[in-house]
Amino acid sequence: MPQVFEFKLPDLGEGLTEAEIVRWLVEVGDVVAIDQPVVEVETAKAMVEVPCPYGGVVTARFGEEGTELPVGAPLLTVAVGSEGALGAVGPADSGSGSDAGAGAVVSAVGSGAGSDGAGSGSGSGAGEAEASGNVLVGYGTGAPVARRRRVRPEAMAAPVAAHVTAAAAPDAVQGPVAVVSPLVRKLARQHDLDLRQLAGSGPDGLILRADVESAIRALTDGAAAPTPASAAVSVPESLPPVRPSVARPAASPAVERIPLRGVRGAVADKLARSRREIPDATCWVDADATELMKARSAMNSAGGPAAGPKMSVLALLARICTAALARFPELNSTVDLEAREIVRLPEVHLGFAAQTERGLVVPVVRDAQARNAESIGAEIARLTEAARTGRLTPAELTGGTFTLNNYGVFGVDGSTPIINHPEAAMLGVGRIVPKPWVHEGELAVRQVVQLSLTFDHRVCDGGTAGGFLRYVADCVEQPAVLLRTL
Template identity: 90%
Template sequence: MPQVFEFRLPDLGEGLTEAEIVRWLVEVGDVVAIDQPVVEVETAKAMVEVPCPYGGVVTARFGDEGKELPVGAPLLTVAVGSEGLAGSDVRAGAGAVASAVGSGAGSGESGSGSGEAEASGNVLVGYGTGAPVARRRRVRPEEMAAPAAAHVTAAAAASEAVPDAAQGPVAVVSPLVRKLARQHGLDLRQLAGSGPDGLILRADVESAIRALAEGAEAPMPASVPEPASEPTSQPLVAQKAASPAVERIPLRGIRGAVADKLARSRQEIPDATCWVDADATELMAARAAMNSATGPAAGPKVSVLALLARICTAALARFPELNSTVDLEAGEIVRLPEIHLGFAAQTERGLVVPVVRDAQARNAESIGAEIARLTEVARTGRLTPAELTGGTFTLNNYGVFGVDGSTPIINHPEAAMLGVGRIVPKPWVHEGELAVRQVVQLSLTFDHRVCDGGTAGGFLRYVADCVEQPAVLLRML
């Protein structure tokens, strides 16, 4: 007899307690293999494809796209049809659940071999079961479909009746497109996508929103009174258009996580900000020389952000107080030996801060390559929690938005953040004469508990000196 196993939303790590269903990758009746991704979810930190530890036929799905589920809530059920599959694949799946999921208990028994369960080797957001992949025989779809047909029928009868158009995945990749559609009450299944393979783009949703708005703003016909027995001299009054409704946006997902972290930073950290203008002309010239080099000295292009990041690591080596955190329970300042450098990146999902690990051991070229990789992953929404956490210092280049200065909010639980404005030509006194130079404003927000203004000022002045005289960095190489 086929056995039905329940797969629950696993713990995705880093303290995450819930996730939003973005896109189902399977439908009821589909045959899935062990470790096959079955659903795409969005956490407060990243987009994640969740693999199922069972192989069989999907008999039920729990939760519509756009719904938030807590960790441990049922995701789907899978009917495992044959004895051979229940004896090998299900043991592998049970091992994966016990090791990587924890809360994903099956609704049936795992068979007589459950005591010899092996992990499937499946990986969830960088957290694996730690065991080699179990050997298993390949199961043909036609072998699975017949034995599990009864369970599919039962599950379909037990679930609420849902129209066919409301089931299955929607051809949408961007969470921003989904959010935009939800805010304006659009049914994405009714839209025809203009992207590849019918992919629904943001332009498609915006076009549909404009069409709805034009329909709502069309002139309403004047209200005509019922024919009366006697003529009336009352004027016809046009119907008053309804007032626009107040828009309410749920503070959840990445926006909610950012809000919580920033609020906690303001509540817990007594921060202070200092800033300085620096002449970045020599830094820009040095970068141009690096990127125009030929022969053995040639290499990948180096970005301004990579140079600033390298300057930060050199400054933190001189002022380690700013590469620390405060342990409130122990009443201690914890100075950290490694520099895990976060950098602010604006994406369609909002502001994220990917982390360059062990930046103190990297040169500008290596830091730049890692920044480029993380930025590209961030744009696709595929950053893992491990790539978004653990930072010890953050570099925020808000100059890309065309602004000169800001007072950054510290990325809790770090101790400081360096903000960089745009680099623009300005009048500047250079070598005793007025000249047009490339000027940038640097802002340092720091936790006043870990150091005083002298240390913070020394750090910022060293950064400015390196910007103005890049040769200063040669001492650190």
């Protein structure tokens, strides 16, 4: 007898309690194999593809793209058939499912499938072996991944349809309301709407926010409707005619509310915490970057095309930062509030701010103190591409000890950046532009950049911060200074 299993949003780790649906990877009616990714979600840390621990036919999806779900909320349901009836169309056989009769789903799910429906399988050892034990890693499943294919409605098993119908029909009357989003429930409560009276436009009758808003507008329009003519009060003929009322001005546009969630919400929380906890101060200096730009050009022209990727200004500045932190380790630290201690960190995990379509992220170059400029540049390029495509992992976004912020790419000269909590400092770099500059006693046009350092005043005083910034500026103006530390 085929069974329908519900797959819920799993715990994605890192203390995350919710995730936003970015893209569905399967449709209702698709055949999925055990541990096949079925949805792509975005957490406060990164984008994650979530695999399903069941093999079968997708019978329902819960939540549209853009919906935020808490951990434990239903993601989808999968119809799973018995092993004996469906062995001919398992994940390894994608072309022989048309004659399987009522059992044309995929493999059975035994007692090892997880907490949902764990004990309702066939009980055979083979059936249990086909269940996944981990929805994020997928251990214990030896079957090859099947190609995604859609099952025709007439090919779906009659017992499966009967089971789904029997399970869904009571819900429309007395079972749980077909609502996933807590926001939809809250909106309905605020307007005294009975969700059981609404017909959802989502998959399998799922009630969406648009359905609730449409019902609210209908109630509002009904309350403001004019009195019917049959119920109107008669007016004596002796009264003067009523003059038409003056047209009212159009209603002002509705206020737009943008939820702070996902990456943007995580950044907002971190910045607010930084402002609350860290007594920061900022110092800045203008530097002549003409020689640094010449050195970069010389590096990129040496060796021709076979020399490898071009050296970026950000990579050179990152290498300068690691050299400066070796001289001023106070700035590569954090503060333990409970112990009232400054914790100096031996490794430099250098973060760099990157603006993406999903908001600001700070990828981290691990062990930057052990890398040369070329290695740092290659890692920055890799992480930047991953950030643009939304493929950064949580590990690549956490654990930074110092941040480099190149806001010059936005065409601005200066800034007072907010420290990336729980770090102790951030170096900001403005645009490099030609400016009048006194060079060797004469006025000349030079490539000038403004450097700013925001630091936690608990870990050091202005003398240390000024020494760090002055060393960075000296390396920018005279790259040969770096030779002492290479």
